[in-house]
Amino acid sequence: MQLLDDHVVLVTGGGSGLGLGVARQCLAEGAQVAILEIAQDKVDQLRAELGDDVLVLQGDVRRVADLEATRAAVVERFGRLNALIGCQGIFDGNIPLRQTPLERIDALFDEVFHVNVKGYVLSAKVFVDLLEENDGAIVLTSSTAAYAADGGGLFYSASKGAVRSVVNQLAFELAPRVRVNGVAPSGIANSQLQGPAALGLETSKQSDIPKEDFLAQFRQLMPLQHLPTPEEYGWLYAFLASRHNTLVTGQTLVADQGLFNRAVLSSGSKAGGIPVGAAASE
Template identity: 65%
Template sequence: MTLLDDHVVLITGGGSGLGLGIARHCRTEGAQLAVLEYDPVKVLALKEEFGDDVLVIEGDVRNLADLQACRAAVEQRYGRLTSLIGAQGIFDGNVPLADIDPDRIDQLFDEILSVNVKGYVLAARTFLDMLTAEEGSIVLTSSTAAFAADGGGAAYTASKGAVNSLVRQMAFEFAPRVRVNAVAPSGIAGSQLRGPRALGLEASRQSDIPADVFRRAFEAAAPLQYLPAAEDYGPFYAVLASRQNKIVTGQILVADSGAFNRAMISANPDSFGLGLQN
């Protein structure tokens, strides 16, 4: 028996990077899987990789109609939902606030928070009664940037701090039938987080940083000296999503390769400004 046997799991933002790594791991744990992805190119790639075994839905977490269509597809295919995992996100490029034109701040914050926060709220509300019926769980994605400076710019760090507060509030409201937690990843090898359109960074990805530079900078700050792949975070999401978790709710699991177990995250100037956090 595997951890997610008899579980129906929906992953939002599961088309690449962290979300895809979680999806792959959940499948190995026996989950019946659905993935919501907004990028049509990634939707096609998901269908090619998983075939008919996984329900792949094209849609935008910011759009209630898309989420309702996703719900209808999950109901038609599986008839129930055990776990909702939120993995979508946008990074702000770690651009200092002083370097951002004031005229762009409204657009920047609306863009980042609509995906990183509002998308989670809309998804939770859309699927709440299905999760309640299953005594299920919600697992969102925070970041070590919510706990320490220089993991992103003002918009990104604010969004991840908001996720932490959202987890605690929803855990309180949805108890005792639905557990709500989050994982706070740190660096991810080959991260596909894109930048914001508001800053002209929509074509950029964290993976644009040379892989060897990214790895050296991360490992200099992390006692475990290991830069995780997306799949390495999958087990933490799976445990929190599973019915085996009967007692943990309202918590943020920090997965930082030991970086916060130091008085100073880094004294290496080569590591600054790379935006290592998810």
């Protein structure tokens, strides 16, 4: 028996990075999988790669018509939905507020919040009755940036904090039929997370950071010294999306490789205290 046998799972923002890894993990765990993705090139590539195994749909989570078309396609192909997994997101470019032009703030706020927050709210609204029919689950993507500074700029961090609150409130409203949880990743290998058009950063991607520099940061800061792949996060999502999770709702699981369990005083060295013998010799 596999974790997601007899489950139909929809992953929004599943065209690359985390969402694609989650979709692959759900597939490996026996689910029938649909992906909703805005980028046509990713949709074409996935259709060519995955063929009929996965229902890959092009659409924008900000558009009700696209979500309704996705719903119709999922029902036509699979007849039901057991889990909605929200993975889409955009970054804010990590530009400090003082350096953000005042006249761009309206557009920046709307762009980041519409993809990162409204997209999850609209998806929940459009799919909730299907999920209720099957005592299903919703899993949304927050970030460690929702908990501590320096994981993104103000707009990204605030949007990820809002996702935590969406999880809290939806879990309360949809209980006992639908379980709602979040995952807060730290960093993700092979992410293509892109910046906002409002700052002209839509072609900048997290993957522009040299891979070795990104890995080095993780090795230095994280007690587990590890930058996880999307598939590794996929295990958490798959469990929370499955009917085997009868215990947890309303929680956002912080998947931080131990980061928040340390005061970052020793700058990477575990032997950050007084060197052995030094105190005695003074």
